[in-house]
Amino acid sequence: MIVEKLKVSLIAKQNELSKRLADIENDEGVDEIHQQTLQELQRIKQTLAMLQTEQYGICIECGKLISNERLEALPYSKHCFVCSENLEIKY
Numbered sequence: 001m002i003v004e005k006l007k008v009s010l011i012a013k014q015n016e017l018s019k020r021l022a023d024i025e026n027d028e029g030v031d032e033i034h035q036q037t038l039q040e041l042q043r044i045k046q047t048l049a050m051l052q053t054e055q056y057g058i059c060i061e062c063g064k065l066i067s068n069e070r071l072e073a074l075p076y077s078k079h080c081f082v083c084s085e086n087l088e089i090k091y
């Protein structure tokens with residue numbers, strides 16, 4: 001089941017990022033990395049929350065299912081391949 005697999009890998013990523021965040025918190029001049037890490041953590045949290053709902057894996061534009069291959073490559077994806085191409089967006 002792709003959702004379970006994604007959940008496991010996202011939680012692992014979340015732990016890794018949290019650890020990294022704690023490491024860089026003490027350093028000077030890493031604001032940018034800090035911000036990026038925070039943003040990514042935020043995205044993982046949102047995706048994990050989405051995974052609990054029926055909405056996950058459904059394109060928010062056309063309502064079709066997003067392929068498992070795409071979700072595995074881009075777990076944060078909210079659009080199917082066709083819509084992301086049409087809208088020229090990454091996720």
Ligand SMILES: [Zn+2]
Nearest residue numbers: 059062080083
């Ligand atoms: Zn679509």
